[in-house]
Structures are given as C-alpha cells and as structure tokens.
Amino acid sequence: MKDTLYYLSYDLIKNKDYQTLYAELQKYGAKRVLESVWCFKYFDNSTEALRDHFIKFIDSDDRLLVIKSTYWAGNNLMFNPNNL
Numbered sequence: 001m002k003d004t005l006y007y008l009s010y011d012l013i014k015n016k017d018y019q020t021l022y023a024e025l026q027k028y029g030a031k032r033v034l035e036s037v038w039c040f041k042y043f044d045n046s047t048e049a050l051r052d053h054f055i056k057f058i059d060s061d062d063r064l065l066v067i068k069s070t071y072w073a074g075n076n077l078m079f080n081p082n083n084l
Helices: 018-027 047-057
Strands: 004-011 032-036 037-043 063-069
Touching: 004 047, 018 047, 047 063
Parallel strands: none
Antiparallel strands: 004 037, 004 063, 032 037
C-alpha cells in the first residue's frame, strides 16, 4: 500500500488533555505543522477510519478534522511535511 499524507486538526474545548492526543499522534510519526495541525504519512486508509480512531483520544465536545492530502502549500510552518 502507498503512504498518503494526512493532516489532523483539532479544537479541544473544556478539558484540554493535549498529552493523550499528542502521544497517539506521535505513535503515527506525526509532526506539528501549526499549533493545532499535525501531519503524518499513513498507508491509504479512509479519513473516516482515522477520524474514528483519533476521537478516542479527545472529549466528546472537542472538534476534530482529518484531511487526506495530495497537494499542499504553506508558509513558515513549524515542520515541513516534505520531510516525512
């Protein structure tokens, strides 16, 4: 299977337990590109499956967005996704 670039973004609302989510993202080799946006490569999978996985690490009132990406552009990022 081919590795695909994904982005995950979140808003943690009340209980801001970042460490639980960060630990899981690090298991995926994810790197932070913006304060609340991480990128990682993963074998082709559905965005829904990744969403369903990562919602286990946030609270029910938190927001989560998973994006499968082919093209991207950024400026002054914390990490360059091309380096994954």
